[in-house]
Amino acid sequence: MVVASGLGEGREAHGSVGPCRRAEIYLDRNENPFDLPPDLKEGLMRELSKVPLNRYPPSPPASLKEKIAEYVGLSSENVMVANGSDELIGAVLGVFEGGHVVVSPPTFAMYAFFARKEGLDVVEVPLGENFELGDVEARARGARAIFITSPNNPTGNVQPRARIEEVLETGAPVVLDEAYAEFAGESAVDLVRDYDNLVVLRTFSKAFGLAGARVGYAVASEETMAALERTRPPFAVNALSIKAAEFMLDHIEHVNATVDFIVGERERIYREFSACSYPSRANFLLMRLDAEGFLRERGVHVRGLSGRLSGHIRVSIGKREENDCLIEALHAFMADG
């Protein structure tokens, strides 16, 4: 219902689009294509207007931590909030010991970025042919962290829970990045109950549609979380963003409806291009098409990839009419040759 009004808003925004090429369409950052529909946006603005801006934000943000804890089915001692989950990658590296990190390309580039910034070696254990996790256990000894991304960016696949547990059994610190978990409908976050060496990263930037507010969170055992909290300055997250994240958790039915819509659209596009697309559990599709430039000329912006995935594009799922334009442009690309 709520999403329908969001769609209406989208239709208006693109109502005059006619031929797709009249509007620029951004499907390159794995964002949620829906801002809040006007009634919810007004409700949020009313909440924000009550925030005293002369006061420092609550530190820690107890009420947001409570709401997140309820959302993930754990306690607020298991949760830490930060300015986007990017920031948490660096924070996590500060609490463990070890001289290298293990990453599994093709994956999110920020793990290697933060590791190098910390002066750590970056050991690459590439994903297998079907993007399954390789033998990361072989490089577990002495690792500051083994990064696992599920669903993975840019490949879209999830790593099976049993495989994640095998890696946790090494005892090495494991950072499980679940930025896209809501679109997969599955999560291994509850494993923090059994494993002290697990930190799960989550974000409000994707399913919750708050990329502009920059709110992410880490979930870990109470002991690991206490160590993480000690690395953080007070007042790290601003009061407006805290309020926005709380508001979204209070309107989880809207978030869920948005996720359902995006997953439906993902499957619609996948069916259309299954010959050259990988199945995905996230809010984007990886396609074996060297079409970035062709699409850009038609106003459709997607992410062109390099290295092992050169000649591939990663396409974020947009609003229905944006996806229609994408489909039309991709058919034109294929007809072209």
Ligand code: PMP
């Ligand atoms: N992890 C992964 C796998 C991502 O793809 C992204 C964003 N593209 C992030 C983390 C960063 O999210 P945030 O906006 O919370 O910093």
